Amino acid sequence: MTDTPETQAALREMLDRAPEPDADAIAAARARNGQLTKPPGALGRLEELAIWYAGWRADPRPRIAKPQALVFAGNHGVVARGVSAFPAEVTVQMVANFEAGGAAINQLCKAAGADLSVHAIDLDRPTADFTQGPAMSEADLMEAIAIGWEAVDPGADLLITGEMGIGNTTSAAAIAHALFGGTAGDWTGRGTGVDDAGLALKTTVVAEALVANPTAASDPLEALRCLGGRELAAMAGAIAHARVLRIPVVLDGFICTAAAATLDRAVPGALDHAVAGHLSAEHAHAPMLAALGKTPILSLDMRLGEGTGAALAIQILKGALVCHSGMASFAEAGVAAGQP
Ligand SMILES: O=C(O)c1ccc[n+]([C@@H]2O[C@H](COP(=O)([O-])O)[C@@H](O)[C@H]2O)c1
Numbered sequence: 256m257t258d259t260p261e262t263q264a265a266l267r268e269m270l271d272r273a274p275e276p277d278a279d280a281i282a283a284a285r286a287r288n289g290q291l292t293k294p295p296g297a298l299g300r301l302e303e304l305a306i307w308y309a310g311w312r313a314d315p316r317p318r319i320a321k322p323q324a325l326v327f328a329g330n331h332g333v334v335a336r337g338v339s340a341f342p343a344e345v346t347v348q349m350v351a352n353f354e355a356g357g358a359a360i361n362q363l364c365k366a367a368g369a370d371l372s373v374h375a376i377d378l379d380r381p382t383a384d385f386t387q388g389p390a391m392s393e394a395d396l397m398e399a400i401a402i403g404w405e406a407v408d409p410g411a412d413l414l415i416t417g418e419m420g421i422g423n424t425t426s427a428a429a430i431a432h433a434l435f436g437g438t439a440g441d442w443t444g445r446g447t448g449v450d451d452a453g454l455a456l457k458t459t460v461v462a463e464a465l466v467a468n469p470t471a472a473s474d475p476l477e478a479l480r481c482l483g484g485r486e487l488a489a490m491a492g493a494i495a496h497a498r499v500l501r502i503p504v505v506l507d508g509f510i511c512t513a514a515a516a517t518l519d520r521a522v523p524g525a526l527d528h529a530v531a532g533h534l535s536a537e538h539a540h541a542p543m544l545a546a547l548g549k550t551p552i553l554s555l556d557m558r559l560g561e562g563t564g565a566a567l568a569i570q571i572l573k574g575a576l577v578c579h580s581g582m583a584s585f586a587e588a589g590v591a592a593g594q595p
Pocket residue numbers: 338339340341418419420421422423424425445446447448449507508509510511535536537540557558559560561
């Protein structure tokens with residue numbers, strides 16, 4: 256177990272020192288890919304995904320055997336501003352649903368063979384309304400990051416992080432606005448389904464959030480503290496620990512990606528171990544992924560969160576790895592190779 260970072264500076268330093276993927280495994284996986292019984296490139300993006308995964312696992316012929324899914328839940332003071340189509344109590348109610356096995360993420364993790372755990376973080380202590388000042392103190396931020404960091408199973412060979420938190424698309428939009436600029440309207444969407452008036456109000460709230468938190472635009476981890484929520488901070492903590500442990504990560508939707516983006520902007524390369532599982536229907540997810548240089552694996556118009564898009568993408572990655580690691584070479588199968 257790696258020591259849990261106790262300060263923003265310690266987290267930054269651990270990401271700075273995090274190991275790179277294994278160059279020999281990448282070279283060997285690339286060579287193997289070139290010998291498999293298929294026309295070159297015929298498995299499309301599955302081929303690059305398999306080679307990417309091989310590098311992070313330092314194994315030219317790996318399989319996915321122990322995927323882990325972490326779902327974090329948090330409540331947001333900004334909900335009092337009327338930014339969600341649902342009331343805040345849905346967060347705790349959905350946590351009960353996760354624990355009873357009744358949510359979409361439960362079914363999708365079962366189908367993907369992923370070990371799911373749910374971490375509700377101080378639901379009776381919402382973050383402060385970030386239109387009035389920082390959402391979290393430094394201590395609250397680091398405590399939530401630690402919960403995510405410590406939830407990662409060092410024996411896992413793939414990680415997905417999901418979230419549940421009424422109001423958290425407002426938080427994610429504010430973070431994106433702080434990290435990537437533009438206007439509040441560029442990053443604000445309907446979330447669980449606010450109407451036109453709700454969207455206009457939410458856009459104003461996102462703009463106010465940046466005015467109330469002037470340090471957020473110049474420091475990505477401050478953006479997470481000032482504009483984030485506990486579940487976003489926990490996802491960032493888990494994704495950062497996975498980077499240190501060289502566990503590949505599949506990102507989920509808009510909120511997960513916003514949390515992860517704070518790491519990338521704090522330390523370039525901090526998300527090299529992560530792929531985008533899907534493209535959310537929340538319109539600002541596409542420009543956020545583009546800014547991070549990530550192409551989503553799936554695009555199914557989903558906007559549920561919980562880790563559901565990432566859980567589905569596990570099955571695509573498993574497909575990539577069973578082909579890469581299980582297929583015969585031209586020589587083994589006695590199949591004539593094509594022109595070089
Ligand atoms: O993952 C996404 O892209 C996504 C897009 C829209 C909404 N959500 C989920 O909806 C909740 C937040 O929506 P809202 O409208 O309350 O901000 C939260 O629990 C998220 O998991 C998730």
